[in-house]
Amino acid sequence: MEIGSGPIGPCTKEHQKMYQEWFNLADSDGDGRITGNDATKFFAMSKLSRQELKQVWAIADSKRQGFLGLTEFITAMQLVSLAQAGHELTPEIHKIAGIAQPQPSTQWFPSKSVKKLPLNAVTSIIDGLKRLYMEKLKPLEVTYRFNDFSTPSLTNSDFDAKPMVMLLGQYSTGKTTFIKHLLRCNYPGAHIGPEPTTDRFVVVMSGPDERSIPGNTIAVQADMPFSGLTTFGGAFLSKFQCSQMPHPLLDEITFVDTPGVLSGEKQRTQRSYDFTGVISWFAAKCDLILLLFDPHKLDISDEFKRVISSLRGHDDKIRVVLNKADQVDTQQLMRVYGALMWSLGKVLNTPEVVRVYIGSFNDKPINEAAVGPIGLDLFEKEQDDLLADLVDIPKKACDRRINEFVKRARAAKIHAYIISHLKKEMPAMMGKAKTQQRLIDNLEEEFAKVQREFHLPAGDFPNVEHFREVLNGYSIDKFEKLKPKLIQTVDDMLGYEIPELLKNFRNPYD
Template identity: 80%
Template sequence: MSNLSRPELKQVWALADSKKQGFLGLTEFITAMQLIALAQEGHEINSALLKNAAVLESLNLPVMEGLAALQAKTNVSPVKEKLEGNGTAELQSNPLVKLSKRKSAKKSLSSVAPVTSVTDGLKRLYNEKLRPLEVTYHFNDFGSPLLTNSDFDAKPMVMLLGQYSTGKTTFIKHLLGCSYPGAHIGPEPTTDRFIVVMSGPDERSIPGNTIVVHAEMPFTGLTTFGGAFLSKFECSQMPHPLLEHITFVDTPGVLSGEKQRTQRSYDFTGVISWFAAKCDMILLLFDPHKLDISDEFKRVISSLRGNDDKIRVVLNKADQVDTQQLMRVYGALMWSLGKILNTPEVVRVYIGSFNDKPVNEEAVGPIGNDLFEKEQDDLLVDLMDIPKKACDRRINELVKRARAAKIHAYIMSHLKKEMPSLMGKAKTQQRLIDNLEDVFAKVQKEFHLPAGDFPSVEHFREVLKSGYKIDDFEKMKPKLIQAVDDMLGYDIPELLRNFRNPYE
């Protein structure tokens, strides 16, 4: 209605939605209207103009094409804004509220109940259409835990993984430009716990048992790992502009040797897998002098299955070797990863020295120094894109989860159908578990499903052996499957049409 170009409206939205919420509250809406008025008067759109009291005092209302006709229909008189000295505006009334009361003839998500953003719509769709299917067939026990509202509202997360002393804590400190509460740095295994570094009003550390009972935080699902893990889990809060957009997860250094694995008092790979499903990016850090991938590290990387698109590799402390050695180290690293990451694509590797110390130019030379600067810039651009892509990531994760839940329902209903009604249930269950590969193949052929979407046979077999009775599961419920199909085919596309990503 303002007749501004799409690039100008993009900039207006980006400046108004400063918290990257995907929708505008009253204050953000006022800011957007002020920016539109400034653009219509020929000013260049930027945040500095909003702090110029002289410009704002002489600012007219934005001109909206067709608004006068709308006001005449709804009997709303034109509104005059009273501008205050600090550059904010006080709205006496809002005629645009009337627009939200228009009813659509076609029944859809937006007509059943109004939603304010893509995130709000996804939350509603999950609770109404996907969650009932997951609960019915116990998908949370075989795959990811059930989602809560805080999972949709949470800031994007970046998890750092690596062996001890590869620079994970130093990497976070380097990005923040300062240390955070609970950070310990040293050549020995210093970080012995999972630390979530997030924004907060002041600097403080919160114990794990306290975090998981906070309904506003997306960590309630970690209670399944028990008190032994929660004693090794904490949240570090501090006020920082970067943490307003991204949350970092610092992890204990992955150790080598069977003794270290068996003496962990909690399921380490299970926790890593839980965080991997929630994170938007996973950084695997390597040291030029620690390229060997231990058995536990191999299990950790294998637990990231299904999240391959989130993985980035960082070859840290690269200034400790010269250029020739760096080439050999890079080749050895790619060879080691190629045996574990079972993907035909080459994983993205960032090379550099991510700390506050100056690069050792005597070792790497001018070519290496220039390379490190470009690699660091590329990684920072990748990290800065995370908040912009958070909305797309949530949609992608929900669609992927819905497809996995559907396949899980098909598998469990097929197993239920194969069970006898009276005698021989235990033997039949054992036979079905032993021949899960054949069951998967039958389900895939019957429903024409892609093989790549099926879960790991070994993991599925282990969960079934842990005390489940196949006879207790539900038979096929077509209504639940149809609800998920409708969500994927109609509701999500309609939601995206109504609320476009402002960064596209």
């Protein structure tokens, strides 16, 4: 049997049926996923060279998930047909040949019934991370109460969630308009105006129909990655909602619209929930964080400083957008850009220059009279760069999951060392309360001792003030002693099991 000579571009019903049959044939486990082993057996029938099949897999599995779903498989089959016809396979082949890029939103066929896999059946990198978390990392987190000091325990929905992009900025910097601009339509619950219109956190995500779901409802849904937000209480959940709508972009990315950061007198009115804590929680889950500024609002208020500080550890996700830049002329824009870089330099505390995109992200045409021909060309290039950054997010989502998982494992390990060290410093009988207070007061010193004893990098240690605040609510004497076996299990996971997992799901033709 030889496979190939399938259609290129849009599929007819006959071709769809043929691809479905081939997919069923290649999917040995019947789990709706074609793994490397399945692929090597099935694609061998194409009579293509190993190098050509390596390119087929690399282009089809653009998200590096380690398997092909139905849509990725169809792309692979179309690439096989192109290679058989003598075309050279390059990453740009989609544009040249008009192949539909893999998009889970494109339901060409009724979804095949997928068997529920047991925990030990690993058919993707994400499955592997779930298993490693449950078996290796979670026991350490639970033993040393890592979840009380950091983010809550992970659930399956945290691993399966779509990539998220969070927008931050003062009111009227164009956050909601930016999302609307990308979607090219309004989403449920979107309000736009010069006054602070968005007074709540709004998650804009894919759904079967247009509707708004209240925060309390969405936080208890097991298939949503927002259960951890219940720790911020009812005051926050009443200011949280989910807007769902069917949209191809939302099938790839979820957006988080946030309330405008307060400035001036308004900062004196305290919010009824931990605003900075919520931002920090979302920052850990997000793949990209966009800080939006407008040429007339360059001042960074105290609350904005606290918000940016809470993004510590997520610097690689931050992008800055100077929005509404067509409201000033070229000379003013140059001064505004310089002032913004100066302000950011004082707040971000990094020697590297942060990436700033300049543009006007709304549905109105750019004000060419103000920016001139040079400015117009600059705006178009900057907007293309930002859109390219957003398009890359789904492709890098799997790599980001691995990165966040490893980061969490390292943080949990350091947390265990700190907790067990504090426990060891407590007396056996008398003076426990006095010793606990001394340890809490001198927490920086205790962190330094742990760092020296276990040769740990200082940059990986948690925020001292936050740690002290949480620690005040606990009796250190009740904590667990150091359990080297738990630490060794996590070390083995980081040193051997994660690299082995990645090796098993790399390109099967490497």
